[in-house]
């Protein structure tokens with residue numbers, strides 16, 4: 464196995480998003496859960512996306528896990544490693560985007576790392592270093608109410624600098640518009656000034672292709688799936704990768720009962736749950752009771768067991784920002800979040816024990832908890848359900864999953880996903 468591209472994602476849905484994007488761009492891609500063991504052989508694979516659940520853990524732990532993944536990828540031929548973060552730059556001033564980028568760059572002996580979360584097809588653009596979500600700057604978007612990482616500053620040069628040991632520069636859109644050589648010259652100039660990272664503007668997909676071409680020769684970059692797209696395009700254009708026709712099939716259908724779990728409290732997910740109520744049984748968990756003991760989860764499993772033989776069900780802890788705030792005030796943001804993740808993961812185990820083989824999960828942290836609880840290690844990438852969300856097939860071939868980022872997917876996402884997860 465000699466990888467053309469190595470990727471380290473800070474959460475599982477983000478990893479799926481990137482794996483989907485790379486597959487669409489022609490790279491034969493596998494998403495692993497955690498750092499694989501030494502014996503995982505993946506012949507004919509161009510890219511591996513190592514999924515970590517490190518977005519909201521202490522920075523030193525995130526750095527250690529990323530460095531372990533980086534070593535595994537480079538030992539298998541990866542000359543460039545992309546640290547994949549959220550397209551809305553989900554993080555706090557304590558990290559983890561800055562500390563991980565600093566560490567990977569130091570390990571690789573790189574002078575600077577290009578950083579951009581831009582992903583225009585999902586409405587994420589960067590201009591003069593400011594991140595926009597659709598038509599509004601980040602700090603005016605729903606991400607300002609994120610339960611774990613509320614984003615209240617749109618200026619990413621400032622945000623990243625607060626997390627990093629080194630100064631941060633800017634590659635502005637006018638430079639990007641002049642092409643890869645102009646971007647390369649700007650990066651080299653910033654490195655000469657002592658900058659360790661540079662936020663790069665990108666407003667259109669063409670800008671991503673320029674950035675990918677400009678930074679592929681560096682050993683490290685940091686970004687969202689948009690930068691992954693640019694890197695993949697550069698690999699195909701350079702001849703390093705012969706583009707695969709379409710995503711190779713996931714093999715025979717798995718069939719069996721299906722279920723959906725939602726821990727995301729994003730506006731998009733709340734709307735998707737409401738739409739699902741018209742087409743499948745939906746159980747909305749009582750978060751206070753969920754935190755109080757096992758009874759709420761046990762009752763939800765009993766409810767599901769009575770229904771999954773007739774069709775898919777949806778179980779959600781998701782709530783409005785106001786309700787989330789009240790619960791967090793009582794129990795603590797981190798404590799409430801992680802306890803609910805664990806409860807949903809336990810419900811997922813119970814559903815699989817009752818025969819569920821097709822599982823849709825909404826939320827990055829929630830997906831991480833579920834996949835870890837199920838002990839899943841690697842996925843092949845199948846058809847795209849919605850931008851950023853593919854069907855995943857376990858390498859063992861016995862399950863189909865969809866791990867949905869909270870903000871992704873259209874109003875009928877849950878039924879759209881189940882229709883493709885055979």
Ligand SMILES: Nc1ncnc2c1ncn2[C@@H]1O[C@H](COP(=O)(O)OP(=O)(O)OP(=O)(O)O)[C@@H](O)[C@H]1O
Nearest residue numbers: 610726727780782800803804826827828829868869
């Ligand atoms: N009713 C609730 N009250 C408070 N917190 C909740 C509630 N339901 C879920 N949570 C927590 O909110 C957090 C949601 O994070 P998660 O990453 O799963 O979704 P997301 O942020 O919308 O998705 P993404 O990270 O992909 O953008 C989790 O920690 C989850 O446990």
Ligand SMILES: O=C(O)[C@@H](O)C(=O)CO
Nearest residue numbers: 477480549550687827868
């Ligand atoms: O980039 C995104 O927005 C998503 O892939 C994500 O990070 C989900 O957590």
